[in-house]
Amino acid sequence: MKDRRKLHIGMSLAPTWLNGDAWRRADSAAEGLFSGDYYVDIAKRAEAVHLDFVFRPDALFLPVEALETGPGFASLDPTVLLAAIARETSHIGLLSTASTAFLPPYVVARQIQSLHWLSNGRAGWNIVTALAGHENFGLEAMPSSEARYERAAEFTEVVRLLWESFPNRALKIDRASGRYADSALVRPVDHAGRHLNVRGPLNLPAFDKVPIPLVQAGASPAGRDFAASVADAVFASTPDRDAALELRQDLRLRAERHGRAAGDIRLLPGLSLYLADTRAQARDLFAATHARTDRAAVLVAIGEALGIDLLRWPVNRPLTMRDLPASPPERPRSRTHAALLRRLVARDAPTLDDLLRRPEGVGSAHWQIVGTVADAVAEIADWAAAGAIDGFIATPGGSVGSMHLALGALVPRLAEAGLFRERYAGATFAGHLDE
Numbered sequence: 001m002k003d004r005r006k007l008h009i010g011m012s013l014a015p016t017w018l019n020g021d022a023w024r025r026a027d028s029a030a031e032g033l034f035s036g037d038y039y040v041d042i043a044k045r046a047e048a049v050h051l052d053f054v055f056r057p058d059a060l061f062l063p064v065e066a067l068e069t070g071p072g073f074a075s076l077d078p079t080v081l082l083a084a085i086a087r088e089t090s091h092i093g094l095l096s097t098a099s100t101a102f103l104p105p106y107v108v109a110r111q112i113q114s115l116h117w118l119s120n121g122r123a124g125w126n127i128v129t130a131l132a133g134h135e136n137f138g139l140e141a142m143p144s145s146e147a148r149y150e151r152a153a154e155f156t157e158v159v160r161l162l163w164e165s166f167p168n169r170a171l172k173i174d175r176a177s178g179r180y181a182d183s184a185l186v187r188p189v190d191h192a193g194r195h196l197n198v199r200g201p202l203n204l205p206a207f208d209k210v211p212i213p214l215v216q217a218g219a220s221p222a223g224r225d226f227a228a229s230v231a232d233a234v235f236a237s238t239p240d241r242d243a244a245l246e247l248r249q250d251l252r253l254r255a256e257r258h259g260r261a262a263g264d265i266r267l268l269p270g271l272s273l274y275l276a277d278t279r280a281q282a283r284d285l286f287a288a289t290h291a292r293t294d295r296a297a298v299l300v301a302i303g304e305a306l307g308i309d310l311l312r313w314p315v316n317r318p319l320t321m322r323d324l325p326a327s328p329p330e331r332p333r334s335r336t337h338a339a340l341l342r343r344l345v346a347r348d349a350p351t352l353d354d355l356l357r358r359p360e361g362v363g364s365a366h367w368q369i370v371g372t373v374a375d376a377v378a379e380i381a382d383w384a385a386a387g388a389i390d391g392f393i394a395t396p397g398g399s400v401g402s403m404h405l406a407l408g409a410l411v412p413r414l415a416e417a418g419l420f421r422e423r424y425a426g427a428t429f430a431g432h433l434d435e
Ligand SMILES: Cc1cc2nc3c(=O)[nH]c(=O)nc-3n(C[C@H](O)[C@H](O)[C@H](O)COP(=O)(O)O)c2cc1C
Pocket: 056, 057, 058, 059, 060, 097, 099, 127, 128, 129, 130, 131, 132, 145, 217, 218, 219, 220, 221, 222, 223, 224, 235, 236, 237, 270, 333, 334, 335, 336, 337
Protein backbone atom coordinates (compact mmCIF):
# COMPACT_ATOMS: atom_id res chain seq x y z
CA MET A 1 0.00 0.00 0.00
CA LYS A 2 1.38 3.32 -0.98
CA ASP A 3 0.08 5.21 2.04
CA ARG A 4 0.70 2.27 4.39
CA ARG A 5 -2.76 2.28 5.81
CA LYS A 6 -4.27 -1.00 6.90
CA LEU A 7 -6.72 -2.73 4.60
CA HIS A 8 -10.45 -2.14 5.03
CA ILE A 9 -12.37 -5.39 4.95
CA GLY A 10 -16.10 -5.92 4.58
CA MET A 11 -18.09 -9.14 4.59
CA SER A 12 -20.90 -9.59 2.13
CA LEU A 13 -24.02 -11.08 3.68
CA ALA A 14 -25.34 -12.16 0.29
CA PRO A 15 -25.08 -15.88 0.80
CA THR A 16 -22.47 -16.42 -1.90
CA TRP A 17 -21.23 -19.45 0.09
CA LEU A 18 -24.53 -21.13 -0.90
CA ASN A 19 -24.10 -20.40 -4.61
CA GLY A 20 -24.25 -23.05 -7.32
CA ASP A 21 -24.76 -26.38 -5.59
CA ALA A 22 -23.24 -25.30 -2.26
CA TRP A 23 -26.67 -24.86 -0.62
CA ARG A 24 -27.22 -28.61 -1.07
CA ARG A 25 -24.39 -29.53 1.28
CA ALA A 26 -25.55 -31.14 4.53
CA ASP A 27 -24.17 -28.32 6.68
CA SER A 28 -25.44 -25.39 4.59
CA ALA A 29 -28.29 -24.49 7.00
CA ALA A 30 -30.12 -23.23 3.89
CA GLU A 31 -33.45 -23.49 5.75
CA GLY A 32 -32.38 -20.52 7.90
CA LEU A 33 -31.77 -18.17 5.00
CA PHE A 34 -34.67 -15.85 5.80
CA SER A 35 -34.14 -15.80 9.55
CA GLY A 36 -32.31 -13.12 11.47
CA ASP A 37 -30.26 -15.63 13.47
CA TYR A 38 -28.53 -16.88 10.35
CA TYR A 39 -27.01 -13.48 9.62
CA VAL A 40 -26.47 -12.43 13.23
CA ASP A 41 -24.17 -15.46 13.59
CA ILE A 42 -22.07 -14.34 10.60
CA ALA A 43 -22.03 -10.69 11.69
CA LYS A 44 -20.77 -11.74 15.13
CA ARG A 45 -18.02 -13.81 13.54
CA ALA A 46 -17.07 -10.80 11.38
CA GLU A 47 -17.05 -8.50 14.40
CA ALA A 48 -14.90 -10.96 16.39
CA VAL A 49 -12.12 -10.45 13.80
CA HIS A 50 -12.66 -6.66 13.68
CA LEU A 51 -13.98 -6.28 10.15
CA ASP A 52 -14.89 -2.75 9.05
CA PHE A 53 -18.40 -3.73 8.05
CA VAL A 54 -20.93 -6.30 6.99
CA PHE A 55 -22.68 -5.52 3.75
CA ARG A 56 -25.94 -6.51 2.19
CA PRO A 57 -26.24 -6.04 -1.59
CA ASP A 58 -29.79 -5.95 -2.91
CA ALA A 59 -31.98 -6.32 -5.94
CA LEU A 60 -35.65 -5.46 -6.33
CA PHE A 61 -36.67 -8.18 -8.76
CA LEU A 62 -36.77 -11.98 -8.82
CA PRO A 63 -35.67 -14.16 -11.75
CA VAL A 64 -38.17 -16.92 -11.06
CA GLU A 65 -36.66 -19.73 -13.16
CA ALA A 66 -33.39 -19.49 -11.25
CA LEU A 67 -35.25 -20.44 -8.06
CA GLU A 68 -35.41 -24.03 -9.29
CA THR A 69 -31.72 -24.48 -8.56
CA GLY A 70 -30.89 -22.00 -5.79
CA PRO A 71 -32.06 -19.03 -3.70
CA GLY A 72 -30.79 -16.52 -6.27
CA PHE A 73 -32.06 -13.03 -5.54
CA ALA A 74 -34.66 -14.01 -2.91
CA SER A 75 -33.72 -12.01 0.16
CA LEU A 76 -34.76 -10.08 3.23
CA ASP A 77 -34.93 -6.31 2.96
CA PRO A 78 -31.32 -5.21 3.59
CA THR A 79 -31.97 -2.27 5.93
CA VAL A 80 -34.49 -4.18 8.05
CA LEU A 81 -32.03 -7.08 8.30
CA LEU A 82 -29.17 -4.78 9.33
CA ALA A 83 -31.39 -3.15 11.97
CA ALA A 84 -31.80 -6.60 13.53
CA ILE A 85 -28.03 -7.13 13.40
CA ALA A 86 -27.45 -3.68 14.93
CA ARG A 87 -28.97 -4.80 18.22
CA GLU A 88 -26.76 -7.91 18.39
CA THR A 89 -23.42 -6.25 17.61
CA SER A 90 -21.59 -3.21 18.94
CA HIS A 91 -18.68 -2.18 16.70
CA ILE A 92 -19.00 -3.42 13.14
CA GLY A 93 -20.25 -1.12 10.35
CA LEU A 94 -23.58 -1.96 8.69
CA LEU A 95 -23.67 -1.21 4.99
CA SER A 96 -27.11 -1.34 3.41
CA THR A 97 -28.02 -1.03 -0.26
CA ALA A 98 -30.71 1.26 -1.63
CA SER A 99 -31.41 1.91 -5.29
CA THR A 100 -31.64 5.46 -6.58
CA ALA A 101 -33.50 4.24 -9.67
CA PHE A 102 -36.71 3.22 -7.97
CA LEU A 103 -37.10 4.36 -4.37
CA PRO A 104 -38.11 7.83 -3.15
CA PRO A 105 -35.19 9.71 -1.54
CA TYR A 106 -37.29 10.66 1.49
CA VAL A 107 -37.78 6.98 2.34
CA VAL A 108 -34.13 6.09 1.76
CA ALA A 109 -32.88 9.05 3.82
CA ARG A 110 -35.17 8.04 6.68
CA GLN A 111 -34.33 4.33 6.60
CA ILE A 112 -30.56 4.80 6.54
CA GLN A 113 -30.69 7.53 9.20
CA SER A 114 -32.86 5.21 11.33
CA LEU A 115 -30.23 2.49 10.99
CA HIS A 116 -27.59 5.02 12.02
CA TRP A 117 -29.51 5.77 15.24
CA LEU A 118 -30.26 2.13 15.99
CA SER A 119 -26.58 1.19 15.59
CA ASN A 120 -25.04 4.24 17.32
CA GLY A 121 -23.31 5.53 14.22
CA ARG A 122 -22.57 2.39 12.25
CA ALA A 123 -24.80 2.78 9.17
CA GLY A 124 -23.54 3.11 5.60
CA TRP A 125 -25.37 3.48 2.29
CA ASN A 126 -24.36 1.52 -0.80
CA ILE A 127 -25.74 3.64 -3.65
CA VAL A 128 -26.77 1.54 -6.62
CA THR A 129 -28.50 2.54 -9.83
CA ALA A 130 -29.84 -1.05 -10.19
CA LEU A 131 -29.64 -3.59 -12.96
CA ALA A 132 -33.30 -4.45 -13.50
CA GLY A 133 -36.70 -4.36 -11.83
CA HIS A 134 -38.36 -1.33 -13.45
CA GLU A 135 -41.59 -3.35 -13.91
CA ASN A 136 -42.01 -3.42 -10.15
CA PHE A 137 -42.04 0.35 -9.89
CA GLY A 138 -44.35 1.41 -12.71
CA LEU A 139 -41.58 2.29 -15.20
CA GLU A 140 -41.99 1.30 -18.84
CA ALA A 141 -38.34 0.57 -19.45
CA MET A 142 -35.05 0.53 -17.60
CA PRO A 143 -33.51 4.01 -18.01
CA SER A 144 -30.06 4.08 -19.64
CA SER A 145 -26.96 3.90 -17.43
CA GLU A 146 -26.29 7.64 -18.00
CA ALA A 147 -29.85 8.63 -17.12
CA ARG A 148 -29.69 6.47 -14.00
CA TYR A 149 -26.47 8.18 -12.88
CA GLU A 150 -27.92 11.63 -13.51
CA ARG A 151 -30.81 10.74 -11.24
CA ALA A 152 -28.40 9.11 -8.74
CA ALA A 153 -26.44 12.35 -8.39
CA GLU A 154 -29.58 14.40 -7.76
CA PHE A 155 -31.00 11.71 -5.46
CA THR A 156 -27.83 11.57 -3.35
CA GLU A 157 -27.76 15.34 -3.03
CA VAL A 158 -31.39 15.31 -1.85
CA VAL A 159 -30.69 12.56 0.70
CA ARG A 160 -27.79 14.57 2.10
CA LEU A 161 -29.93 17.71 2.28
CA LEU A 162 -32.65 15.75 4.06
CA TRP A 163 -30.10 14.46 6.58
CA GLU A 164 -29.08 18.08 7.23
CA SER A 165 -32.64 19.38 7.33
CA PHE A 166 -33.27 18.31 10.92
CA PRO A 167 -29.90 18.85 12.59
CA ASN A 168 -29.23 17.25 15.93
CA ARG A 169 -28.48 20.62 17.49
CA ALA A 170 -32.13 21.59 17.02
CA LEU A 171 -32.98 19.19 19.84
CA LYS A 172 -33.02 21.12 23.11
CA ILE A 173 -34.94 18.73 25.39
CA ASP A 174 -35.02 21.42 28.06
CA ARG A 175 -37.31 20.13 30.75
CA ALA A 176 -37.19 23.34 32.80
CA SER A 177 -38.37 25.66 30.02
CA GLY A 178 -40.48 23.04 28.25
CA ARG A 179 -38.70 23.62 24.99
CA TYR A 180 -38.23 20.33 23.13
CA ALA A 181 -36.60 21.66 19.96
CA ASP A 182 -35.62 24.90 18.24
CA SER A 183 -37.92 24.57 15.25
CA ALA A 184 -36.19 27.47 13.45
CA LEU A 185 -33.22 25.17 12.91
CA VAL A 186 -35.38 22.54 11.17
CA ARG A 187 -35.53 23.65 7.56
CA PRO A 188 -37.28 22.38 4.42
CA VAL A 189 -34.99 21.39 1.57
CA ASP A 190 -37.33 22.77 -1.10
CA HIS A 191 -35.71 20.75 -3.85
CA ALA A 192 -37.24 21.06 -7.31
CA GLY A 193 -34.95 19.33 -9.82
CA ARG A 194 -34.98 17.48 -13.09
CA HIS A 195 -35.94 14.16 -11.54
CA LEU A 196 -37.14 14.87 -8.02
CA ASN A 197 -39.35 17.23 -6.08
CA VAL A 198 -38.92 17.04 -2.34
CA ARG A 199 -39.94 19.61 0.21
CA GLY A 200 -38.66 18.19 3.49
CA PRO A 201 -37.63 18.47 6.21
CA LEU A 202 -36.97 14.84 7.20
CA ASN A 203 -39.08 13.76 10.16
CA LEU A 204 -36.08 12.32 11.98
CA PRO A 205 -33.19 14.25 13.50
CA ALA A 206 -29.66 13.43 12.39
CA PHE A 207 -27.53 11.22 14.58
CA ASP A 208 -24.66 13.62 14.20
CA LYS A 209 -21.69 12.09 16.00
CA VAL A 210 -20.27 10.71 12.75
CA PRO A 211 -21.21 10.92 9.07
CA ILE A 212 -22.79 8.04 7.18
CA PRO A 213 -20.24 6.57 4.74
CA LEU A 214 -21.37 6.40 1.12
CA VAL A 215 -20.34 3.47 -1.05
CA GLN A 216 -21.02 3.11 -4.77
CA ALA A 217 -21.00 0.22 -7.24
CA GLY A 218 -20.75 0.55 -11.04
CA ALA A 219 -17.60 1.45 -12.97
CA SER A 220 -18.66 2.88 -16.34
CA PRO A 221 -17.21 6.37 -16.95
CA ALA A 222 -20.46 7.90 -15.61
CA GLY A 223 -20.34 5.57 -12.60
CA ARG A 224 -16.71 6.40 -11.83
CA ASP A 225 -17.34 10.09 -12.03
CA PHE A 226 -20.36 9.87 -9.77
CA ALA A 227 -18.39 7.77 -7.27
CA ALA A 228 -15.48 10.20 -7.37
CA SER A 229 -17.81 13.08 -6.50
CA VAL A 230 -19.43 11.55 -3.41
CA ALA A 231 -18.32 8.05 -2.42
CA ASP A 232 -16.07 7.14 0.49
CA ALA A 233 -15.58 3.70 -1.05
CA VAL A 234 -16.32 1.83 -4.24
CA PHE A 235 -17.45 -1.80 -4.40
CA ALA A 236 -15.91 -3.02 -7.63
CA SER A 237 -15.56 -5.98 -9.93
CA THR A 238 -11.85 -6.32 -10.72
CA PRO A 239 -11.03 -9.84 -11.95
CA ASP A 240 -7.29 -9.16 -12.13
CA ARG A 241 -4.73 -6.90 -10.49
CA ASP A 242 -4.30 -4.61 -13.49
CA ALA A 243 -8.03 -3.92 -13.60
CA ALA A 244 -7.92 -2.91 -9.92
CA LEU A 245 -4.81 -0.77 -10.37
CA GLU A 246 -6.35 1.08 -13.29
CA LEU A 247 -9.64 1.64 -11.50
CA ARG A 248 -8.03 2.78 -8.25
CA GLN A 249 -5.74 5.24 -9.99
CA ASP A 250 -8.57 6.58 -12.10
CA LEU A 251 -10.91 7.01 -9.12
CA ARG A 252 -8.23 8.84 -7.14
CA LEU A 253 -7.57 11.21 -10.06
CA ARG A 254 -11.25 11.84 -10.59
CA ALA A 255 -11.72 12.52 -6.86
CA GLU A 256 -9.01 15.18 -7.06
CA ARG A 257 -10.77 16.72 -10.04
CA HIS A 258 -13.85 17.00 -7.85
CA GLY A 259 -11.82 18.91 -5.27
CA ARG A 260 -11.40 15.95 -2.91
CA ALA A 261 -8.23 14.23 -1.71
CA ALA A 262 -7.20 11.07 -3.57
CA GLY A 263 -7.35 9.12 -0.31
CA ASP A 264 -10.98 10.12 0.28
CA ILE A 265 -12.07 7.33 -2.03
CA ARG A 266 -11.22 3.71 -1.27
CA LEU A 267 -11.33 0.86 -3.76
CA LEU A 268 -12.80 -2.30 -2.26
CA PRO A 269 -13.17 -5.03 -4.88
CA GLY A 270 -15.38 -8.04 -4.28
CA LEU A 271 -13.16 -11.03 -3.45
CA SER A 272 -14.59 -14.46 -4.14
CA LEU A 273 -12.79 -16.97 -1.91
CA TYR A 274 -12.93 -20.72 -2.34
CA LEU A 275 -10.82 -21.78 0.60
CA ALA A 276 -9.85 -25.25 1.82
CA ASP A 277 -6.98 -26.94 3.65
CA THR A 278 -5.22 -27.92 0.41
CA ARG A 279 -5.20 -26.49 -3.11
CA ALA A 280 -6.62 -29.72 -4.49
CA GLN A 281 -9.52 -29.56 -2.05
CA ALA A 282 -10.17 -25.94 -2.96
CA ARG A 283 -10.24 -26.81 -6.68
CA ASP A 284 -12.65 -29.67 -5.93
CA LEU A 285 -14.82 -27.29 -3.94
CA PHE A 286 -14.97 -24.89 -6.88
CA ALA A 287 -15.73 -27.68 -9.37
CA ALA A 288 -18.43 -29.23 -7.14
CA THR A 289 -20.07 -25.84 -6.64
CA HIS A 290 -20.35 -25.17 -10.34
CA ALA A 291 -21.00 -28.74 -11.54
CA ARG A 292 -24.60 -27.98 -12.52
CA THR A 293 -23.98 -24.54 -14.00
CA ASP A 294 -26.44 -23.95 -16.82
CA ARG A 295 -23.91 -23.52 -19.61
CA ALA A 296 -26.43 -22.26 -22.16
CA ALA A 297 -27.86 -19.63 -19.78
CA VAL A 298 -24.38 -18.30 -18.96
CA LEU A 299 -23.42 -18.18 -22.65
CA VAL A 300 -26.62 -16.27 -23.46
CA ALA A 301 -25.83 -13.70 -20.74
CA ILE A 302 -22.21 -13.29 -21.90
CA GLY A 303 -23.36 -13.13 -25.53
CA GLU A 304 -25.85 -10.37 -24.71
CA ALA A 305 -23.19 -8.29 -23.02
CA LEU A 306 -20.81 -8.75 -25.99
CA GLY A 307 -23.43 -8.47 -28.74
CA ILE A 308 -22.80 -11.94 -30.20
CA ASP A 309 -24.70 -15.26 -30.31
CA LEU A 310 -22.45 -17.65 -28.38
CA LEU A 311 -24.88 -20.59 -28.46
CA ARG A 312 -23.81 -21.12 -32.07
CA TRP A 313 -20.14 -20.45 -31.51
CA PRO A 314 -17.80 -23.42 -32.27
CA VAL A 315 -16.60 -24.92 -28.99
CA ASN A 316 -12.87 -24.73 -29.67
CA ARG A 317 -12.67 -21.53 -31.70
CA PRO A 318 -11.05 -18.62 -29.85
CA LEU A 319 -13.16 -15.50 -29.66
CA THR A 320 -11.29 -12.37 -30.78
CA MET A 321 -12.12 -8.69 -31.04
CA ARG A 322 -12.60 -9.14 -34.78
CA ASP A 323 -15.55 -11.43 -34.02
CA LEU A 324 -17.33 -8.82 -31.93
CA PRO A 325 -19.49 -6.03 -33.34
CA ALA A 326 -17.48 -2.82 -33.76
CA SER A 327 -19.59 -0.95 -31.27
CA PRO A 328 -20.76 -2.72 -28.11
CA PRO A 329 -24.49 -3.11 -27.38
CA GLU A 330 -26.09 0.25 -26.59
CA ARG A 331 -27.69 -0.77 -23.34
CA PRO A 332 -26.01 -3.63 -21.56
CA ARG A 333 -27.38 -4.31 -18.08
CA SER A 334 -24.05 -3.22 -16.70
CA ARG A 335 -21.46 -1.36 -18.74
CA THR A 336 -18.90 -2.37 -16.13
CA HIS A 337 -19.38 -6.08 -16.81
CA ALA A 338 -19.65 -5.63 -20.58
CA ALA A 339 -16.35 -3.69 -20.62
CA LEU A 340 -14.61 -6.34 -18.49
CA LEU A 341 -15.73 -9.07 -20.89
CA ARG A 342 -14.46 -7.14 -23.93
CA ARG A 343 -11.19 -6.60 -22.13
CA LEU A 344 -10.90 -10.37 -21.57
CA VAL A 345 -11.59 -11.11 -25.25
CA ALA A 346 -8.99 -8.55 -26.37
CA ARG A 347 -6.34 -9.91 -24.00
CA ASP A 348 -6.90 -13.70 -23.99
CA ALA A 349 -8.90 -14.65 -27.11
CA PRO A 350 -10.82 -17.16 -24.97
CA THR A 351 -12.68 -20.29 -26.06
CA LEU A 352 -16.13 -20.93 -24.63
CA ASP A 353 -14.64 -23.16 -21.92
CA ASP A 354 -12.16 -20.41 -21.01
CA LEU A 355 -15.05 -17.93 -20.74
CA LEU A 356 -16.95 -20.29 -18.46
CA ARG A 357 -13.95 -20.64 -16.16
CA ARG A 358 -13.23 -16.93 -15.79
CA PRO A 359 -14.81 -14.68 -13.15
CA GLU A 360 -15.89 -12.30 -15.94
CA GLY A 361 -17.99 -15.15 -17.36
CA VAL A 362 -19.31 -16.63 -14.10
CA GLY A 363 -19.16 -15.02 -10.70
CA SER A 364 -19.88 -11.29 -11.16
CA ALA A 365 -16.36 -10.64 -12.54
CA HIS A 366 -14.99 -10.51 -9.02
CA TRP A 367 -11.40 -11.13 -8.04
CA GLN A 368 -11.27 -14.85 -7.30
CA ILE A 369 -8.92 -16.95 -5.20
CA VAL A 370 -9.25 -20.73 -5.18
CA GLY A 371 -6.69 -22.16 -2.76
CA THR A 372 -5.48 -22.27 0.81
CA VAL A 373 -5.57 -19.50 3.39
CA ALA A 374 -1.83 -19.01 2.83
CA ASP A 375 -2.43 -18.58 -0.92
CA ALA A 376 -5.06 -15.94 -0.19
CA VAL A 377 -2.81 -14.05 2.26
CA ALA A 378 -0.01 -13.99 -0.33
CA GLU A 379 -2.21 -12.73 -3.15
CA ILE A 380 -3.93 -10.09 -1.04
CA ALA A 381 -0.52 -8.88 0.21
CA ASP A 382 0.66 -8.68 -3.40
CA TRP A 383 -2.33 -6.60 -4.56
CA ALA A 384 -1.98 -4.32 -1.52
CA ALA A 385 1.77 -3.83 -2.09
CA ALA A 386 1.10 -2.94 -5.73
CA GLY A 387 -1.32 -0.19 -4.67
CA ALA A 388 -4.20 -1.94 -6.43
CA ILE A 389 -6.63 -1.97 -3.48
CA ASP A 390 -7.57 -0.24 -0.25
CA GLY A 391 -9.20 -3.41 1.02
CA PHE A 392 -11.85 -5.80 -0.21
CA ILE A 393 -15.35 -7.10 0.33
CA ALA A 394 -15.28 -10.83 0.98
CA THR A 395 -17.82 -12.85 -1.01
CA PRO A 396 -16.75 -16.36 0.01
CA GLY A 397 -18.04 -19.24 -2.11
CA GLY A 398 -18.37 -23.01 -2.14
CA SER A 399 -19.45 -23.90 1.37
CA VAL A 400 -20.11 -22.65 4.86
CA GLY A 401 -16.67 -24.08 5.71
CA SER A 402 -15.04 -21.82 3.10
CA MET A 403 -16.90 -18.82 4.58
CA HIS A 404 -15.78 -19.72 8.10
CA LEU A 405 -12.17 -20.07 6.90
CA ALA A 406 -12.36 -16.60 5.33
CA LEU A 407 -13.49 -15.02 8.59
CA GLY A 408 -11.87 -17.26 11.19
CA ALA A 409 -8.51 -17.99 9.53
CA LEU A 410 -7.77 -15.61 6.66
CA VAL A 411 -8.63 -12.34 8.42
CA PRO A 412 -6.57 -13.15 11.56
CA ARG A 413 -3.62 -14.11 9.30
CA LEU A 414 -3.89 -10.75 7.52
CA ALA A 415 -3.81 -9.05 10.93
CA GLU A 416 -0.73 -11.08 11.94
CA ALA A 417 0.92 -9.99 8.70
CA GLY A 418 0.33 -6.34 9.67
CA LEU A 419 -2.14 -5.79 6.84
CA PHE A 420 -5.23 -5.52 8.99
CA ARG A 421 -6.22 -4.16 12.42
CA GLU A 422 -5.84 -6.36 15.49
CA ARG A 423 -8.51 -4.53 17.46
CA TYR A 424 -11.11 -1.84 16.95
CA ALA A 425 -9.99 1.72 17.66
CA GLY A 426 -13.58 2.98 17.69
CA ALA A 427 -17.16 1.84 17.26
CA THR A 428 -18.38 3.73 14.18
CA PHE A 429 -18.28 2.83 10.50
CA ALA A 430 -16.84 6.20 9.41
CA GLY A 431 -14.19 5.87 12.12
CA HIS A 432 -13.10 2.45 10.84
CA LEU A 433 -12.75 3.78 7.29
CA ASP A 434 -10.62 6.70 8.49
CA GLU A 435 -8.09 4.52 10.31
C1 LIG B 1 -19.54 -4.71 -8.11
C2 LIG B 1 -20.93 -4.28 -8.42
C3 LIG B 1 -21.94 -4.49 -7.49
C4 LIG B 1 -23.26 -4.10 -7.74
N1 LIG B 1 -24.21 -4.34 -6.80
C5 LIG B 1 -25.50 -4.01 -7.05
C6 LIG B 1 -26.54 -4.30 -6.10
O1 LIG B 1 -26.32 -4.84 -5.01
N2 LIG B 1 -27.80 -3.95 -6.44
C7 LIG B 1 -28.11 -3.34 -7.61
O2 LIG B 1 -29.29 -3.05 -7.83
N3 LIG B 1 -27.15 -3.04 -8.52
C8 LIG B 1 -25.87 -3.36 -8.27
N4 LIG B 1 -24.90 -3.07 -9.20
C9 LIG B 1 -25.29 -2.34 -10.43
C10 LIG B 1 -24.82 -0.91 -10.41
O3 LIG B 1 -25.41 -0.17 -9.38
C11 LIG B 1 -25.14 -0.22 -11.75
O4 LIG B 1 -26.53 -0.01 -11.86
C12 LIG B 1 -24.73 -1.01 -12.95
O5 LIG B 1 -23.46 -1.59 -12.78
C13 LIG B 1 -24.73 -0.09 -14.16
O6 LIG B 1 -23.75 0.90 -14.00
P1 LIG B 1 -22.42 0.86 -14.89
O7 LIG B 1 -22.91 1.14 -16.28
O8 LIG B 1 -21.56 1.93 -14.29
O9 LIG B 1 -21.85 -0.50 -14.75
C14 LIG B 1 -23.57 -3.46 -8.96
C15 LIG B 1 -22.56 -3.23 -9.89
C16 LIG B 1 -21.25 -3.62 -9.66
C17 LIG B 1 -20.19 -3.35 -10.68
